[in-house]
Amino acid sequence: FFFLMIRRPPRSTQSRSSAASDVYKRQVSTQSTWGHIISQQMEQKKGVNLSPELTNQYNKLRQEYASYFRITLDLEDEKREHQLVLDAVKDMQEGRRCWRMVGGVLVERNIGEVRPSLETNLRKIEETIVSYGDLLKRKEKELLDFENQHGIKGEKQKLDDDGQKEGGKKTGVLA
Numbered sequence: 001f002f003f004l005m006i007r008r009p010p011r012s013t014q015s016r017s018s019a020a021s022d023v024y025k026r027q028v029s030t031q032s033t034w035g036h037i038i039s040q041q042m043e044q045k046k047g048v049n050l051s052p053e054l055t056n057q058y059n060k061l062r063q064e065y066a067s068y069f070r071i072t073l074d075l076e077d078e079k080r081e082h083q084l085v086l087d088a089v090k091d092m093q094e095g096r097r098c099w100r101m102v103g104g105v106l107v108e109r110n111i112g113e114v115r116p117s118l119e120t121n122l123r124k125i126e127e128t129i130v131s132y133g134d135l136l137k138r139k140e141k142e143l144l145d146f147e148n149q150h151g152i153k154g155e156k157q158k159l160d161d162d163g164q165k166e167g168g169k170k171t172g173v174l175a
Contacts, residue, residue, distance in 0.1 A: 054150060061146055065139045072132045075125055082122045089115055 050058070089098070094112030101107075147153070 050150065050152075058146060058150075058152065061139070061143045065136070065143055068132055068136045068139055072129065072136060075129045075132065079122065079125045079129065082118055082125060086115070086118050086122065089118075 089111050092111045094110065094115075096111045098109055098111055098114055099106050100109050100114060
């Protein structure tokens with residue numbers, strides 16, 4: 001017997017399967033407050049006075065970007081899980097029985113029925129990842145345009161400026 005089950009943590013769980021994803025998760029969770037912090041720092045240091053409307057608009061853009069980023073990470077996890085299951089069943093006989101969890105109910109199927117649906121789901125997930133990647137790029141461009149238009153220095157620009165030495169060469173720290 002073979003149990004076919006794609007397991008994923010509940011949406012409320014923020015755990016990821018890799019260290020790199022943990023880093024991204026931490027970045028995403030703090031992005032919603034960056035806009036507020038940046039606007040406060042700009043007002044204190046440079047005298048740039050952002051109106052509350054502009055600050056709210058900037059924070060909204062950051063939150064939308066973070067939302068797209070989280071969805072993309074979730075889709076990547078789904079893709080990885082589907083690929084693992086497909087790799088596990090690729091050499092199995094078509095008539096072999098397996099069970100699939102559908103809406104909380106364990107349903108008996110066979111590999112011949114399940115494999116095509118897994119392949120179809122994997123293709124759809126990959127297409128969705130591409131479309132969300134495009135949305136993410138557009139939102140990032142919109143965010144950068146907003147920052148440039150209003151003189152906001154984003155976190156990446158701050159890091160770039162901090163990493164410059166005399167002569168204009170950038171240095172980095174390997175951790």
